[in-house]
Amino acid sequence: MGVKSSLVAVVFAAAAFHTMPALAEGDAANGEKVFRKCAACHAVEEGKNKVGPSLFNVVDSPVGHVEGYRYSKAMAAYGEGGAIWDMATLDAYLEAPRKAVKGTKMAFAGLRKPEERADVIAYLMQFKAAE
Ligand code: HEC
Incomplete structure (x- = not known):
């Protein structure tokens, strides 16, 4: 493989890696704002349950x-x-929520915008247990 084609391969692999998640990568900073809709019922602190369970490490x-x-x-x-x-x-x-898990007690209509869902998931990903 020549230098040029291996460089192409590296660039291609990097691009493929970035697009690998089936769903768009979210923006955690915006997700923090979206989370305001969840915060009445959920905390992100470990062990802190409200009406809903703690979303730490979810x-x-x-x-x-x-x-x-x-x-x-x-x-x-x-x-x-x-x-x-x-x-x-x-x-x-x-x-x-109530379509995905029929009978769930999470009384939340849902986030219609895919970006909002990706963003709030990116936000939640920050609260992980240490490996
Ligand atoms: C009105 C209260 C309420 C709101 C608002 C709410 N939730 Fe929930 N959530 C719950 C309850 C209650 C459960 C438990 C559901 C069950 O047992 O059926 C739950 C469960 C969950 C679970 C499953 C957790 C687990 O341990 O399996 C996730 C994930 C979740 N909620 C995320 C969210 C997110 C993200 C938002 C905001 C976009 C949100 N919820 C908004 C009350 C709420």
Whole structure:
């Protein structure tokens, strides 16, 4: 491979890596503003439950990730098969909670704009447990 074609390959790989997530990468700073819609019921601090469970470390965690929080039967059932809150499941739940998880007790209409969902997920990704 010549220098030129390997450079092309590197650039291409970098571009592919950036577009790899199926959903657009969000803007965490804007997500913080979007989170105001969630903050009445959710905190991002570990162990701090309100009406809804703490959202600390929720991204990439199993559905129903807060031990001791009383989830609805619907949410428990949704998580039974080992479902994970990844980009796709979070996106669907935040768009239309009661459609994605029929019977969820999260009384929230949903975020209609895909950017708002991507942004708030990017915001939540910042609150991760240390590996
Ligand atoms: C009116 C209160 C309320 C609002 C507003 C609300 N939620 Fe929730 N949320 C809940 C409740 C209650 C649950 C538990 C649902 C269940 O058990 O069915 C929940 C569950 C969740 C879960 C699943 C957590 C887990 O541990 O499995 C996520 C993720 C979530 N909410 C994100 C959000 C985001 C992001 C927003 C803002 C865009 C939001 N919620 C707005 C009340 C709310």
